[in-house]
Amino acid sequence: QKEVEQDPGPLSVPEGAIVSLNCTYSNSAFQYFMWYRQYSRKGPELLMYTYSSGNKEDGRFTAQVDKSSKYISLFIRDSQPSDSATYLCATLTDSWGKLQFGAGTQVVVTP
């Protein structure tokens, strides 16, 4: 069983719609959760990180963690074509900073 599961998509939405992305994880000891955005042929860019359960909002982005169900989500409001990218969830698995990534979901926002 993979430690972090994520549907690879692709997920296609019209411009202005809400993009909803999800991951599940297996180890209840995980505390830090990240969302990265990766454009084609580029390195990942950190969008948001959250600690433990709860919500965190930054502009059009909202990250949610539900530790009871081991479920993490990212919502993108008012999506734009420039949001078209692959979104990767990740969890911090040890004190050295080792990350475990999900498969990444490809998002396409159509004008």
Place this chain on the structure above:
Amino acid sequence: GAVVSQHPSRVICKSGTSVKIECRSLDFQATTMFWYRQFPKKSLMLMATSNEGSKATYEQGVEKDKFLINHASLTLSTLTVTSAHPEDSSFYICSARDRASGTEQFFGPGTRLTVL
């Protein structure tokens, strides 16, 4: 935000040659750097963890004699792919952990290696 650079961004080499990829943290000190490999339309696969001044820790299944990692300073780590073969062709990405902020990790732009 913190900046991590990689050099070269793209390299094409003949089978049997060795290739060195540099990863630098430009505006912060990185106690730990990580090296990943990514295949097309796939996620990042951690290859090794590199701590300044000590030997790298390799993930299971990664050949340490094949992928030599040196973390010479708090701002520089290098990955050398020795005797490269076509199956080593991939996108290699490094990341650096900011000593000051602790948990945050910043990624380089990646290096595309093509072995002919």
